[in-house]
Amino acid sequence: MKKNLTNKILLIIAVIVVCILGIVGISWIPLPGVTPKPLMQAVTDRIHYGLDLKGGAHLILQVKVEEAVNAETDNTVALIKQELKTANLSYSQAYKPDPAKATLIRVEGVPLEKSNDARLLLESKYSNTYDVVGGDAPGSFTLTMKPLIVTALEKKTVAQAIEAIRDRVDALGISEPQIQEYGLGDNQILVDLPGVENESQIESIIQGTNRLEIHAVVGGPYKDAQDAAASQGGSIPADQELLNSTGVIEGNASEAGVYVLQRASVVAGNDFRSADPSTNQNTGQKMVEFTLTNEAGDKFYDYTSKNVGRYMAVVMNDRIRSVAVIKSAIRDRGEIEGTFTTEEVAALSKLLRTGALPASLVQLEKRFVGASLGADSIRKGITAAIVGILVVMAFMLVYYRGSGINADLALILNLIVLLGFMGASGATLTLPGIAGVILTIGMGVDSNVLIFERIREEVRAGKSPSAAVDQGFAHAWVTIVDTHVTTIVSAAILFIFGSGPVKGFATTLTVGLAANLFTAVFVSRVIFDAHLNKLKPGKLVSI
Amino acid sequence: MEFFRGVNVDWLRLKWYFLAFSMIFSVAGLISMGMHMRSIGSPVPLGVDFKGGTQVQVRFDKTPDTDRIRNAMKAAGIGDASIQTIKSVDETSGNEVLISLPEQQDESSLDAGRQQIVASLQAHYDNPFTVRNVQVVGPTVGKQLEKQALLATLYSMLGMLVYLWFRFQLIYGVAAVVACFHDTLITVGAFALLNKEISLTVIAAILTLVGYSMNDTIVVFDRIRENLRLSRREALPDVVNRSINQTLSRTVLTSGLTFLTVLSLFIFGGQVLNGFSFALVVGILIGTYSSIAIAAPMLVAWQEWRSRQGKAAVLPAAKRPRV
Numbered sequence: 001m002k003k004n005l006t007n008k009i010l011l012i013i014a015v016i017v018v019c020i021l022g023i024v025g026i027s028w029i030p031l032p033g034v035t036p037k038p039l040m041q042a043v044t045d046r047i048h049y050g051l052d053l054k055g056g057a058h059l060i061l062q063v064k065v066e067e068a069v070n071a072e073t074d075n076t077v078a079l080i081k082q083e084l085k086t087a088n089l090s091y092s093q094a095y096k097p098d099p100a101k102a103t104l105i106r107v108e109g110v111p112l113e114k115s116n117d118a119r120l121l122l123e124s125k126y127s128n129t130y131d132v133v134g135g136d137a138p139g140s141f142t143l144t145m146k147p148l149i150v151t152a153l154e155k156k157t158v159a160q161a162i163e164a165i166r167d168r169v170d171a172l173g174i175s176e177p178q179i180q181e182y183g184l185g186d187n188q189i190l191v192d193l194p195g196v197e198n199e200s201q202i203e204s205i206i207q208g209t210n211r212l213e214i215h216a217v218v219g220g221p222y223k224d225a226q227d228a229a230a231s232q233g234g235s236i237p238a239d240q241e242l243l244n245s246t247g248v249i250e251g252n253a254s255e256a257g258v259y260v261l262q263r264a265s266v267v268a269g270n271d272f273r274s275a276d277p278s279t280n281q282n283t284g285q286k287m288v289e290f291t292l293t294n295e296a297g298d299k300f301y302d303y304t305s306k307n308v309g310r311y312m313a314v315v316m317n318d319r320i321r322s323v324a325v326i327k328s329a330i331r332d333r334g335e336i337e338g339t340f341t342t343e344e345v346a347a348l349s350k351l352l353r354t355g356a357l358p359a360s361l362v363q364l365e366k367r368f369v370g371a372s373l374g375a376d377s378i379r380k381g382i383t384a385a386i387v388g389i390l391v392v393m394a395f396m397l398v399y400y401r402g403s404g405i406n407a408d409l410a411l412i413l414n415l416i417v418l419l420g421f422m423g424a425s426g427a428t429l430t431l432p433g434i435a436g437v438i439l440t441i442g443m444g445v446d447s448n449v450l451i452f453e454r455i456r457e458e459v460r461a462g463k464s465p466s467a468a469v470d471q472g473f474a475h476a477w478v479t480i481v482d483t484h485v486t487t488i489v490s491a492a493i494l495f496i497f498g499s500g501p502v503k504g505f506a507t508t509l510t511v512g513l514a515a516n517l518f519t520a521v522f523v524s525r526v527i528f529d530a531h532l533n534k535l536k537p538g539k540l541v542s543i
Numbered sequence: 544m545e546f547f548r549g550v551n552v553d554w555l556r557l558k559w560y561f562l563a564f565s566m567i568f569s570v571a572g573l574i575s576m577g578m579h580m581r582s583i584g585s586p587v588p589l590g591v592d593f594k595g596g597t598q599v600q601v602r603f604d605k606t607p608d609t610d611r612i613r614n615a616m617k618a619a620g621i622g623d624a625s626i627q628t629i630k631s632v633d634e635t636s637g638n639e640v641l642i643s644l645p646e647q648q649d650e651s652s653l654d655a656g657r658q659q660i661v662a663s664l665q666a667h668y669d670n671p672f673t674v675r676n677v678q679v680v681g682p683t684v685g686k687q688l689e690k691q692a693l694l695a696t697l698y699s700m701l702g703m704l705v706y707l708w709f710r711f712q713l714i715y716g717v718a719a720v721v722a723c724f725h726d727t728l729i730t731v732g733a734f735a736l737l738n739k740e741i742s743l744t745v746i747a748a749i750l751t752l753v754g755y756s757m758n759d760t761i762v763v764f765d766r767i768r769e770n771l772r773l774s775r776r777e778a779l780p781d782v783v784n785r786s787i788n789q790t791l792s793r794t795v796l797t798s799g800l801t802f803l804t805v806l807s808l809f810i811f812g813g814q815v816l817n818g819f820s821f822a823l824v825v826g827i828l829i830g831t832y833s834s835i836a837i838a839a840p841m842l843v844a845w846q847e848w849r850s851r852q853g854k855a856a857v858l859p860a861a862k863r864p865r866v
Contacts (some may be wrong), residue, residue, distance in 0.1 A: 172656060334694040364680075364683050369675075380811055381816075384812045395800060438804050438805070439804065489699065496696035497698075
């Protein structure tokens with residue numbers, strides 16, 4: 001019995017030591033040759049404050065994945081045309097029939113006798129990614145991108161967007177950002193940027209959601225959309241699009257006009273490998289020098305070599321920024337000249353360098369907490385916690401006298417374990433998290449109250465001190481387990497469903513209550529046993 | 544020191560008073576929710592988390608004048624801004640003002656509201672300020688959060704029902720969940736009555752309250768189960784009364800202590816946690832009351848109904864605890 005008790009006391013001391021290390025960190029241990037950090041700094045360094053305490057920005061962004069799907073099918077349409085041509089199969093048109101359905105492609109007007117060849121060609125090339133179906137009319141085919149491929153493409157787009165955002169955030173030098181997919185497959189991204197002081201910093205990450213593309217010019221400039229349509233025989237084919245330009249044509253600023261472009265881009269956001277701002281030696285115009293990835297370079301070479309003398313348009317955010325004549329075949333180096341300001345050029349280069357976004361982003365939610373508000377919250381939260389703890393501890397001392405000391409020790413240990421976990425695990429402490437700590441005190445002391453009340457009952461029933469303590473713990477234990485499980489169930493559900501601050505609350509409450517099982521039951525019992533051992537026969541426990 | 548030695552109250556005799564009390568508060572809450580439903584389209588005022596919209600909290604260097612802020616907004620063409628001075632519990636205003644805009648339908652212009660507010664303050668009101676907090680929530684996220692909050696509350700109650708079913712019996716679980724539902728209803732009703740906004744953290748508080756109220760109920764139930772095992776011949780109402788009386792001391796102490804900690808949070812925790820701690824302050828009082836006044840009498844009422852139906856009583860055969 002005695003030895004058993006010693007072992008238990010040793011275990012408790014070990015837990016205390018581990019938890020205190022968890023709070024202050026290894027770096028605080030004075031090692032020879034290393035200056036230890038001051039205590040307060042060691043503690044605050046280890047606690048990860050959430051955005052609401054540290055200040056910073058929290059964003060939920062929607063990735064417009066349909067744009068990526070659209071771009072993919074646009075490319076496929078262009079490829080199909082090329083392949084049908086190479087295979088000497090004539091067709092009247094290959095296009096996307098419904099602007100609302102990004103996954104749908106139609107090929108029409110293949111001569112009946114060649115229909116089978118066309119089907120074989122389409123199936124051999126595209127049946128991996130598309131469902132190829134012979135259309136309602138003879139000689140026509142419908143290609144629908146397979147749902148699995150669409151999902152994969154959307155996933156890839158979101159992943160690329162996350163990468164791009166991470167690059168930009170890193171470029172801004174924001175430490176410990178959190179950038180991850182949010183929600184359940186809704187293609188949303190969560191961005192947490194702790195310690196961001198300046199709101200415009202956030203804007204530069206998000207507003208740089210520019211997409212840069214190079215498209216082939218079909219015709220233009222026209223005065224307005226009507227003129228442009230008229231030039232194409234009344235209406236714009238589905239694989240082409242109209243875009244406005246505030247453009248510069250070959251270095252000469254021209255009136256705003258409308259161009260007809262091929263819808264499928266030649267070069268798009270992810271094809272750029274690097275970009276740098278520079279100035280045209282002759283004209284003094286700002287420009288961006290870029291290099292393309294190998295794959296895109298091949299494609300670009302293929303396009304430019306076949307289209308020397310024709311025009312291509314540099315499109316940013318669905319607006320033509322520059323139209324240039326193709327002087328010679330270009331592989332992977334080129335420059336963009338246009339109506340750019342110095343800032344735009346710098347921004348654009350940075351954007352291209354850090355990886356452009358594969359699709360544009362829309363802000364669904366934005367929260368910004370100023371650091372001063374966060375500091376206020378910490379101060380208020382800690383004040384509330386200290387007042388709460390003191391009130392509870394004072395009450396326990398008055399109400400349970402000697403046993404109150406026991407409860408107070410358990411309470412302090414409970415806090416040490418909780419803080420030790422927070423420090424060691426790197427879990428985030430939020431303002432509701434501090435509230436969780438405060439609530440843990442109130443609910444944690446419940447275990448002691450349950451046990452003490454039961455011991456009092458047993459003492460009243462005439463049991464000896466040690467039997468009363470024994471029975472008190474045994475009976476209260478069942479109840480304590482039930483009450484803790486139900487609270488932890490609701491906290492776990494909060495953790496699963498909640499976000500940011502609320503998650504922090506669930507964390508401290510769950511850990512606090514789990515630690516409470518150890519402190520209020522195990523540690524309290526050991527303290528009682530140690531006390532009972534010393535108690536003179538015939539004396540009662542102070543409760 | 545001891546507060547409740549040898550209490551002997553016939554709680555079940557008071558059940559009609561309890562019922563009346565609960566009904567008054569529930570119905571008052573429900574009526575208030577109905578009125579809110581008519582005026583603002585939701586049963587309780589919703590925070591920007593759920594409602595969507597823009598909320599900018601600024602602190603001015605000098606004491607701000609809400610009329611002048613309103614004029615500044617109007618001058619910039621923002622007519623529908625609501626302006627509210629933030630006061631802490633001790634009624635000192637830290638020169639802080641909350642400016643809110645209603646929900647923007649178009650998600651692409653989500654950020655415009657904030658920019659407009661800041662720009663118009665800069666242009667039309669010569670009182671330097673710092674932006675302390677910005678919340679911009681689009682309709683999509685608001686809807687998602689609303690759904691998540693409802694689901695979380697439901698799942699949490701369901702989880703407890705299942706746990707109590709497993710640990711006790713179904714009727715115990717049902718009684719406890721009804722009591723929890725009662726607490727949630729009255730707490731949310733209090734928000735409606737006092738026109739306080741429900742935000743995400745308030746939902747966290749309500750879930751905590753669900754767990755807390757369950758705690759209290761379980762302590763009483765545990766004792767009922769234990770007493771039923773010890774004295775099988777005693778009538779159920781007597782056992783229930785005795786169990787409530789035996790645990791009364793603990794119930795009042797724990798609730799009192801938790802209440803004190805939460806009160807400290809309400810007083811010192813600042814404006815950000817105001818709704819959260821308010822929900823807990825109300826919830827702890829109601830949760831304690833409901834385990835005595837709702838959950839326990841339900842067990843008896845159910846038993847009486849069973850015996851009127853001529854079926855055997857089930858409660859005395861309570862299972863042994865498995866721990």
